[in-house]
Amino acid sequence: xxxxxxxxxxxxxxxxxxxxxxxxxxxxxxxxxxxxxxxxxxxxxxxxxxxxxxxxxxxxxxxxxxxxxxxxxxxxxxxxxxxxxxxxxxxxxxxxxxxxxxxxxxxxxxxxxxxxxxxxxxxxxxxxxxxxxxxxxxxxxxxxxxxxxxxxxxxxxxxxxxxxxxxxxxxxxxxxxxxxxxxxxxxxxxxxxxxxxxxxxxxxxxxxxxxxxxxxxxxxxxxxxxxxxxxxxxxxxxxxxxxxxxxxxxxxxxxxxxxxxxxxxxxxxxxxxxxxxxxxxxxxxxxxxxxxxxxxxxxxxxxxxxxxxxxxxxxxxxxxxxxxxxxxxxxxxxxxxxxxxxxxxxxxxxxxxxxxxxxxxxxxxxxxxxxxxxxxxxxxxxxxxxxxxxxxxxxx
Amino acid sequence: xxxxxxxxxxxxxxxxxxxxxxxxxxxxxxxxxxxxxxxxxxxxxxxxxxxxxxxxxxxxxxxxxxxxxxxxxxxxxxxxxxxxxxxxxxxxxxxxxxxxxxxxxxxxxxxxxxxxxxxxxxxxxxxxxxxxxxxxxxxxxxxxxxxxxxxxxxxxxxxxxxxxxxxxxxxxxxxxxxxxxxxxxxxxxxxxxxxxxxxxxxxxxxxxxxxxxxxxxxxxxxxxxxxxxxxxxxxxxxxxxxxxxxxxxxxxxxxxxxxxxxxxxxxxxxxxxxxxxxxxxxxxxxxxxxxxxxxxxxxxxxxxxxxxxxxxxxxxxxxxxxxxxxxxxxxxxxxxxxxxxxxxxxxxxxxxxxxxxxxxxxxxxxxxxxxxxxxxxxxxxxxxxxxxxxxxxxxx
Numbered sequence: 001x002x003x004x005x006x007x008x009x010x011x012x013x014x015x016x017x018x019x020x021x022x023x024x025x026x027x028x029x030x031x032x033x034x035x036x037x038x039x040x041x042x043x044x045x046x047x048x049x050x051x052x053x054x055x056x057x058x059x060x061x062x063x064x065x066x067x068x069x070x071x072x073x074x075x076x077x078x079x080x081x082x083x084x085x086x087x088x089x090x091x092x093x094x095x096x097x098x099x100x101x102x103x104x105x106x107x108x109x110x111x112x113x114x115x116x117x118x119x120x121x122x123x124x125x126x127x128x129x130x131x132x133x134x135x136x137x138x139x140x141x142x143x144x145x146x147x148x149x150x151x152x153x154x155x156x157x158x159x160x161x162x163x164x165x166x167x168x169x170x171x172x173x174x175x176x177x178x179x180x181x182x183x184x185x186x187x188x189x190x191x192x193x194x195x196x197x198x199x200x201x202x203x204x205x206x207x208x209x210x211x212x213x214x215x216x217x218x219x220x221x222x223x224x225x226x227x228x229x230x231x232x233x234x235x236x237x238x239x240x241x242x243x244x245x246x247x248x249x250x251x252x253x254x255x256x257x258x259x260x261x262x263x264x265x266x267x268x269x270x271x272x273x274x275x276x277x278x279x280x281x282x283x284x285x286x287x288x289x290x291x292x293x294x295x296x297x298x299x300x301x302x303x304x305x306x307x308x309x310x311x312x313x314x315x316x317x318x319x320x321x322x323x324x325x326x327x328x329x330x331x332x333x334x335x336x337x338x339x340x341x342x343x344x345x346x347x348x349x350x351x352x353x354x355x356x357x358x359x360x361x362x363x364x365x366x367x368x369x370x371x372x373x374x375x376x377x378x379x380x381x382x383x384x385x386x387x388x389x390x391x392x393x394x395x396x
Numbered sequence: 397x398x399x400x401x402x403x404x405x406x407x408x409x410x411x412x413x414x415x416x417x418x419x420x421x422x423x424x425x426x427x428x429x430x431x432x433x434x435x436x437x438x439x440x441x442x443x444x445x446x447x448x449x450x451x452x453x454x455x456x457x458x459x460x461x462x463x464x465x466x467x468x469x470x471x472x473x474x475x476x477x478x479x480x481x482x483x484x485x486x487x488x489x490x491x492x493x494x495x496x497x498x499x500x501x502x503x504x505x506x507x508x509x510x511x512x513x514x515x516x517x518x519x520x521x522x523x524x525x526x527x528x529x530x531x532x533x534x535x536x537x538x539x540x541x542x543x544x545x546x547x548x549x550x551x552x553x554x555x556x557x558x559x560x561x562x563x564x565x566x567x568x569x570x571x572x573x574x575x576x577x578x579x580x581x582x583x584x585x586x587x588x589x590x591x592x593x594x595x596x597x598x599x600x601x602x603x604x605x606x607x608x609x610x611x612x613x614x615x616x617x618x619x620x621x622x623x624x625x626x627x628x629x630x631x632x633x634x635x636x637x638x639x640x641x642x643x644x645x646x647x648x649x650x651x652x653x654x655x656x657x658x659x660x661x662x663x664x665x666x667x668x669x670x671x672x673x674x675x676x677x678x679x680x681x682x683x684x685x686x687x688x689x690x691x692x693x694x695x696x697x698x699x700x701x702x703x704x705x706x707x708x709x710x711x712x713x714x715x716x717x718x719x720x721x722x723x724x725x726x727x728x729x730x731x732x733x734x735x736x737x738x739x740x741x742x743x744x745x746x747x748x749x750x751x752x753x754x755x756x757x758x759x760x761x762x763x764x765x766x767x768x769x770x771x772x773x774x775x776x777x778x779x780x781x782x783x784x785x786x787x788x789x790x791x792x
Contacts, residue, residue, distance in 0.1 A: 306704040
């Protein structure tokens with residue numbers, strides 16, 4: 001089963017908007033075991049959209065068109081698909097009613113041209129998910145199919161997950177369930193991970209299921225993705241659980257979370273479970289650490305606060321990492337204080353050295369990490385390194 | 397003159413990397429007056445890359461291939477282009493020497509397969525800009541041309557700006573110079589801007605040069621782009637200067653900067669010129685404001701520091717916006733204090749109300765803004781609104 005993605009909109013070609021929709025759809029297709037060999041961006045031009053979709057239909061079994069479903073004269077995806085299907089357009093009264101209701105619910109007057117969004121090709125079916133005023137479409141062409149979804153990412157995602165992928169799977173005759181889980185790691189290199197997991201990867205190559213893949217993700221660490229393919233949901237989850245347990249045994253505390261869990265979410269969760277509060281001193285990190293923590297702890301019940309300021313005074317870096325962690329802890333009345341300190345050149349550390357200090361209820365410890373001596377990267381990696389130090393301290 | 401962009405790499409189709417290179421190249425082409433009707437992503441597969449480039453060459457005058465120039469077996473862009481040119485590969489000793497030097501300068505041993513990057517099609521010329529180990533290529537095919545640039549954004553950009561665009565312009569026989577300038581605005585809606593500039597836009601539609609375009613950019617405000625097309629650099633700059641002056645007169649202090657100037661860069665610059673220092677209290681903004689300011693003022697000479705913490709105590713929001721600005725100013729010994737305060741529901745403000753307080757050397761003022769009552773957006777828009785308030789205060 002092959003599926004192409006066609007992203008429609010002149011603003012994509014002009015670089016006004018970056019087409020991240022195709023990438024997201026590509027990821028979903030890959031996870032569903034469907035091949036996608038080409039993804040094309042084309043402007044709001046009838047002949048060029050038509051040629052692009054026709055070519056995609058020739059070399060693939062299905063085409064997902066993304067964008068061009070709005071109410072303006074520029075939005076011609078519906079008309080192009082009708083031409084390719086060789087059919088006329090019809091006004092769909094059910095869609096028209098939903099569009100009217102959408103405006104009424106917001107107390108707004110509906111411009112008459114919005115009803116263009118209710119004109120669909122004869123023989124096309126509308127996609128039941130419809131969070132906005134654009135209706136998604138499933139359009140059969142012989143034994144192939146064109147899907148049309150809006151360019152608004154949230155609307156597109158709801159329709160792809162709710163209708164397009166299940167329909168593609170049905171067409172592919174896939175009884176199989178494909179499920180994945182991401183184990184998120186920090187502190188090991190990609191080659192380090194590969195070495196530790198080498199024997200298991202060889203075994204899985206022979207078994208064929210589940211599969212493992214690595215994905216280096218900068219300050220989000222390296223992700224290990226487990227993909228399981230089986231006949232039912234329960235078996236898929238059992239396989240993922242077993243593989244996760246095995247990999248956790250092999251990688252130890254390098255695994256900090258799963259799927260969408262961020263390092264700060266894990267740390268805040270550990271603090272909450274232990275009934276501890278946190279304060280941070282930000283010299284190297286300049287506010288970035290507070291911004292991440294406060295985004296998840298809006299009421300600031302666990303993360304009590306942060307103090308941003310340059311390193312002043314003549315205290316040596318290593319002693320400062322201890323004293324600043326203790327001071328910020330006491331200033332905010334928190335149980336744990338955290339700080340990153342960058343030595344000045346005269347202190348004789350190698351370039352890129354950063355001292356991480358943590359004070360947990362009076363127990364202080366300092367760790368030295370070596371980071372890229374580039375200011376922006378040093379800030380960002382200091383934030384993650386500090387959170388990771390705290391995670392290991394709390395888990396110990 | 398038409399130019400297509402082909403982005404090469406299986407990781408782009410799988411959504412592991414979002415292809416933002418094509419969007420950037422598309423923007424550059426548009427600014428240079430070169431049409432780009434299609435942009436295609438294709439995986440690391442010889443036959444499919446070949447078919448894609450051949451089709452692009454048929455329907456356009458030039459093709460920019462992005463990616464697939466690395467040292468591994470997956471990187472086959474060079475070989476595919478040689479096939480299309482109908483030529484063999486040759487080892488380019490000048491490129492080989494530069495690659496060796498690149499490793500030597502970093503004290504690293506060069507893996508032998510890195511020299512694959514010095515094998516180029518006979519008849520291709522290498523692009524002089526070469527910040528990494530990948531050589532860009534200019535490959536003539538009849539009276540058309542294929543450019544190959546690496547997928548690493550910084551390397552790609554240097555080559556496109558330094559060689560590809562000038563070469564395309566020369567081929568297009570463009571004696572014309574196309575230059576643009578972006579005026580960055582905050583505080584007006586897109587329709588508000590259009591209304592104020594309506595007469596001037598009508599005039600420019602008749603004159604044809606320069607042109608104006610709007611681009612809504614979220615928390616970066618709305619950008620007004622002036623594009624001038626003329627015979628020489630000096631005339632282009634004169635036209636841009638004149639148009640900028642005219643638009644500034646019409647829009648007043650809604651214009652906060654030009655081109656890549658951020659709001660915080662403008663504010664720090666104003667503070668420096670006045671010899672003033674700044675401190676911020678972050679309740680609503682949670683550290684985001686400090687992070688932005690410290691990123692540009694690493695030594696923290698103008699931005700003295702910030703304090704992140706929840707709003708505590710029972711002081712009414714409006715009074716707190718005054719007292720907190722004064723307190724943080726005194727705590728950090730700064731001339732100016734800045735704070736955003738979100739009222740609690742019992743205070744009776746409409747949802748989305750935020751109070752902005754500024755204290756400049758004892759002169760306090762409070763402004764109320766209405767923001768989207770969504771936490772993440774409220775944080776981000778509070779940061780920009782605070783910086784904008786300070787900008788207007790300092791410019792007054």
